[in-house]
Amino acid sequence: MSGLRYNAVTHVGRVRKINEDSILALPDQGIWVVADGMGGHAAGDFASQTVVETVAALPHNLEPADRMRGLRGAIQKAHDAIQIEAERKGGVTIGAAVVALMIADGHFVAFWSGDSRLYLYRDGVIDLLTSDHSVVAELVKSGQMTWDEAEMHPHSNAITHAVGVGDAPGLEKIRGVVRPGDRFLLCSDGLNKYAGFETLRGVLESAPIETATETLLQIALDGGGKDNISVIVVDVS
Template sequence: MTTGRVRYSARTHVGLKRPVNEDSILALPDEELWLVSDGMGGHDAGDYASRLIADLVATIEPGLLPSDRMHALRALIQKAHGIIQETAVERGVETIGATVVSLMLADGHFVALWAGDSRLYRLRDGAIQMLSRDHSLVAELVEAGHISWDEAERLPQSNAITRAVGVGDELVLDKVRGDAQPGDRFLLCSDGLTKYATFAMLEKVLREAPIETISDRLVQIALDGGGADNISVIVVDIG
């Protein structure tokens, strides 16, 4: 879809193994805001958590100034954190939660908030950069320089995340911000894609695929790789 100077493509897929899609995606192009959330806790829990996050963020007041919009986004994710915790207590469930990664554009800049291992990438001048950093056990090995992100995906504990919305007393959302230049292409995705797509694979598709087909191309990579998890992608082009 196209809105002003920004074009985007979004798709979520249940994959080939899971009975329920516990991922949720949200596109608010008029507010220049996009979000991917990956639920955890099983059917009737993970899908609830991710959908709650997306639904709450969808209520953001339109037309806010950029700084107010960012604060509102953070507040709505924090609100979801509290509601999910309360729901887990009511249901007598130990863990209900969801990852989240969000992208907001304003005045030639971007800001992203995230928790968990859903990711944000940027393609600029044909080169890919991972802008987020996973909150996971294997991320510590990557940050220490022992392994690459691609190698981390192949480790048995790659799914063990250390931070999520709804999990733990306090939710700390990480933030990254920077400039958004014409020609930049952003990718938000759940780990259902990155389990199967290396940096080189992502870079190639992001460099070559038109916005009209890129989400299908990315989802197909995960399906061809086995599709053992739900798959969610949003690609945002800066015109």
């Protein structure tokens, strides 16, 4: 898809033995996905890989409206497949926090479940477009703390929705218009634990697309890298 450039990276971090994150870039279809698996070795990575593999299997020739429905449907299909695997393993909890971005015809749409995030940098301002499905997010929404403060909360990892957990994936959706110069950031919580809004804004404002993701990754690693880290930056030219 013309007018879009991106860079993407995923990293195991400094502490974990296995990367339970999976990322996907389908630039020809204007689709990018970050999936942050939970459930441990051979479970969390299964969940995140199931999400990206199901989205990657979408037909290539869909019109934008059908592609959007297909994206949502693929995440639902992954949800069902993860639940089958969880039952096969004896009813354990396996899931993935997911954020998926699609850009087409001057518009964007995003679906998310859990605490993987989508930010938009536009005209010097950074906005968090998604709202974490987490225990601490409720405290933020009620005005008791800021998002940056929530990262420090002892229960910051406790999420209330995930693909593969519960009756439905709990997907939320946001849509809007894209403008030239827009810069989207998709990430797992392994980044935003270490990079607050001002840090993210500074990098998105100054770093070229070729180095933006590696710069953000290094910030998370320098901060401790206690979790897997996934970062995708998409530029609208």
